[in-house]
Amino acid sequence: MRNNKLKSIYLSLLAAFIFMLFPWSGLALTLRPDFMLLVIIFWLLRAPNQCSVGTAWFMGLWIDLATGGIFGQYALAYTITTFIAVIYQRRLVLFSSTQQLVYVFSLLLVSQLIILILKTFAGNEFTGWSYFMPSLTGVLLWQLAVSLGLNTGRHSRGN
Amino acid sequence: MLPGIHQNFDQQQAPAFFARGPSPLARLTFFTALSLALMATDSRLQYLTSIRATLMNLLHPLQVVANAPSELFESTDKYFTTHHQLLKENTQLKQQVLMQNISLQKLNLLALENTNLRDLLHAQQALAETSTLAEILHVGRDSFTKKIIVNRGKNHHIVTGAAAVDATGVVGQVTRTYPSSSEITLITDKSLAIPIQIERNGLRAIAFGRGRDNTLDLPYLPANVDIRRGDKLVTSGIDGVYPSGLTVATVTEIKTSPESPFAHIVCVPTGGIEHSRQVLIVNLPQSDEPDVTADETAADDSKKAAAAASAKDATVRSASTKPPHAQPAAAPAQAKPEQPKKAEPPAAEKPQNKPLTPDQSQHRAQ
Numbered sequence: 001m002r003n004n005k006l007k008s009i010y011l012s013l014l015a016a017f018i019f020m021l022f023p024w025s026g027l028a029l030t031l032r033p034d035f036m037l038l039v040i041i042f043w044l045l046r047a048p049n050q051c052s053v054g055t056a057w058f059m060g061l062w063i064d065l066a067t068g069g070i071f072g073q074y075a076l077a078y079t080i081t082t083f084i085a086v087i088y089q090r091r092l093v094l095f096s097s098t099q100q101l102v103y104v105f106s107l108l109l110v111s112q113l114i115i116l117i118l119k120t121f122a123g124n125e126f127t128g129w130s131y132f133m134p135s136l137t138g139v140l141l142w143q144l145a146v147s148l149g150l151n152t153g154r155h156s157r158g159n
Numbered sequence: 160m161l162p163g164i165h166q167n168f169d170q171q172q173a174p175a176f177f178a179r180g181p182s183p184l185a186r187l188t189f190f191t192a193l194s195l196a197l198m199a200t201d202s203r204l205q206y207l208t209s210i211r212a213t214l215m216n217l218l219h220p221l222q223v224v225a226n227a228p229s230e231l232f233e234s235t236d237k238y239f240t241t242h243h244q245l246l247k248e249n250t251q252l253k254q255q256v257l258m259q260n261i262s263l264q265k266l267n268l269l270a271l272e273n274t275n276l277r278d279l280l281h282a283q284q285a286l287a288e289t290s291t292l293a294e295i296l297h298v299g300r301d302s303f304t305k306k307i308i309v310n311r312g313k314n315h316h317i318v319t320g321a322a323a324v325d326a327t328g329v330v331g332q333v334t335r336t337y338p339s340s341s342e343i344t345l346i347t348d349k350s351l352a353i354p355i356q357i358e359r360n361g362l363r364a365i366a367f368g369r370g371r372d373n374t375l376d377l378p379y380l381p382a383n384v385d386i387r388r389g390d391k392l393v394t395s396g397i398d399g400v401y402p403s404g405l406t407v408a409t410v411t412e413i414k415t416s417p418e419s420p421f422a423h424i425v426c427v428p429t430g431g432i433e434h435s436r437q438v439l440i441v442n443l444p445q446s447d448e449p450d451v452t453a454d455e456t457a458a459d460d461s462k463k464a465a466a467a468a469s470a471k472d473a474t475v476r477s478a479s480t481k482p483p484h485a486q487p488a489a490a491p492a493q494a495k496p497e498q499p500k501k502a503e504p505p506a507a508e509k510p511q512n513k514p515l516t517p518d519q520s521q522h523r524a525q
Contacts, residue, residue: 057193061197075190
């Protein structure tokens with residue numbers, strides 16, 4: 001069972017990565033949710049023993065490679081975000097679904113804020129408030145997945 | 160402690176507060192330190208360039224997979240193009256060919272005349288550039304930078320610093336090359352500058368990308384400068400990167416304010432990745448011109464003397480690596496009337512003849 005879970009973790013991470021690699025452009029690029037972070041958060045809540053800060057860091061490196069930015073930016077953002085997620089992971093069992101949604105939204109925002117800070121340090125400029133759109137679309141995608149029956153580890157954590 | 164119990168718990172999905180290996184805080188500290196070290200290494204030193212190229216090569220199959228759906232859609236879309244559409248396009252293309260043939264005939268005459276005139280002036284002959292057609296794989300995924308990735312790379316002899324143009328104008332410059340793809344920074348990126356000339360009066364300036372929207376800035380021009388709305392900007396060719404005479408942008412907005420001695424001029428690029436999926440990568444002219452970075456030309460002029468000295472250096476350096484067909488051009492280098500403005504500082508010299516290395520373009524951003 002454990003092996004099965006590991007396999008599905010890796011497969012979903014790979015799928016998320018390919019989704020990130022799609023040739024997004026224009027408006028789609030502005031709206032594109034951070035699939036990778038969503039999948040990482042999902043597994044953090046669902047299987048914290050298999051998917052943790054290290055996994056997030058490693059996947060962040062690949063995102064760094066794909067975006068062509070400086071190595072370590074997404075890795076750091078994902079590391080800090082997953083750390084926050086892990087701290088509150090145990091409390092999540094008690095959260096209502098609305099609370100969980102807010103929680104996921106704030107995690108996505110934190111990661112975007114960290115990336116914004118890092119990119120600004122590297123000499124880039126803030127591109128406008130539409131920069132935060134991926135957090136919004138990301139949380140909508142999360143809600144969609146939950147309403148389609150995805151168990152985000154809120155009810156029973158034994159299966 | 161009781162390691163046995165721990166293991167037991169772990170196997171049957173231990174509750175989260177048991178046996179989790181290093182604490183999250185320890186992991187956070189470790190990976191944060193690792194990320195910071197990576198960032199410092201990547202932004203300041205060049206150790207990771209080859210690693211990045213190798214990883215990008217690994218990534219290539221995934222990229223092909225990710226591009227497959229949109230390509231499939233496009234090809235089916237093409238397949239169902241109607242007969243009528245094709246006929247219409249054919250007529251249009253025929254007309255275009257006719258018109259271009261006429262101007263080409265004129266061009267031959269002009270080229271001949273130009274050669275004669277240059278001979279009279281003992282000026283250096285303009286070199287014909289070789290170019291490669293590349294297709295855009297995807298637009299850069301980073302919303303902070305304006306970049307595109309194309310499907311031609313080191314394997315197709317693309318070099319860092321080559322110019323990218325399309326049918327309507329200059330698109331950008333190659334900033335990174337991987338084995339089978341390369342990264343082009345668009346002229347609208349904040350870290351790219353391009354030496355231009357106003358077509359109407361020959362005034363030279365440097366256009367900087369704004370980064371935020373798809374526009375260019377013409378800074379450091381006095382408020383009373385002779386620029387009008389609608390003026391066409393073309394490449395001046397003095398940088399040794401972009402061939403001269405290519406359309407870059409049109410002026411759309413000129414603002415002057417009493418507080419500033421400079422005019423605020425905004426231009427919109429004529430070329431762009433929105434128009435087509437193909438770009439032409441124009442290889443660097445294999446001439447004697449020293450490595451010139453556009454931004455440095457914009458900087459103070461006091462380094463000119465030092466630049467002239469290292470320009471000689473560059474001549475010697477590039478002459479040895481030059482392919483045979485470019486040899487004759489090396490001779491009249493010193494006699495060239497338009498002295499190259501600036502050379503790459505010797506400290507940044509590389510074995511290859513790169514005009515604008517990615518690290519330099521990143522430095523610009525700071």
